[in-house]
Amino acid sequence: MLCVSWKIYSTSGNWALAAETARAITEQMPGNELGWVLLAQSLHKLGQTKEARDTLIATAHKFPEKYLIHYDLARYCCALGDLSEAWKWLEKVLEAPGSTEEIILLALYDPDLKPLLGDTTEGKPWRTIAATCLAR
Numbered sequence: 001m002l003c004v005s006w007k008i009y010s011t012s013g014n015w016a017l018a019a020e021t022a023r024a025i026t027e028q029m030p031g032n033e034l035g036w037v038l039l040a041q042s043l044h045k046l047g048q049t050k051e052a053r054d055t056l057i058a059t060a061h062k063f064p065e066k067y068l069i070h071y072d073l074a075r076y077c078c079a080l081g082d083l084s085e086a087w088k089w090l091e092k093v094l095e096a097p098g099s100t101e102e103i104i105l106l107a108l109y110d111p112d113l114k115p116l117l118g119d120t121t122e123g124k125p126w127r128t129i130a131a132t133c134l135a136r
Contacts, residue, residue: 002025005021006018006038010045018038036056039055040052041072049076050080052072056073057073070096071090074087077089079112083115083116086113090116093107
């Protein structure tokens with residue numbers, strides 16, 4: 001029921017209530033990544049991107065295979081201007097066993113990851129890295 005409430009609050013743009021609801025989800029289901037992701041998204045929408053990033057960093061080790069946490073960490077690091085940290089998290093997404101073509105394409109066109117488009121890692125443009133991942 002709390003997830004439905006979060007969806008209603010987020011859809012209506014009531015991010016303060018969405019954040020409260022997400023906190024309740026994390027308290028009721030601390031071993032489920034969904035509450036943490038929803039809390040971070042709510043904080044980000046409230047303009048508390050640093051807190052959103054810190055929330056996910058504190059829980060990322062509990063969910064090493066959950067690409068959405070790493071993906072959102074890349075987005076929040078981009079928003080905070082920390083491109084090297086954003087790369088670190090995005091590489092975890094791209095290298096994850098469950099990483100699909102759909103996720104890679106989503107990342108390529110995600111406006112929140114746009115700062116990475118002009119960035120390079122090991123001299124390779126981001127689109128080249130994604131193309132390499134798609135080819136595997």
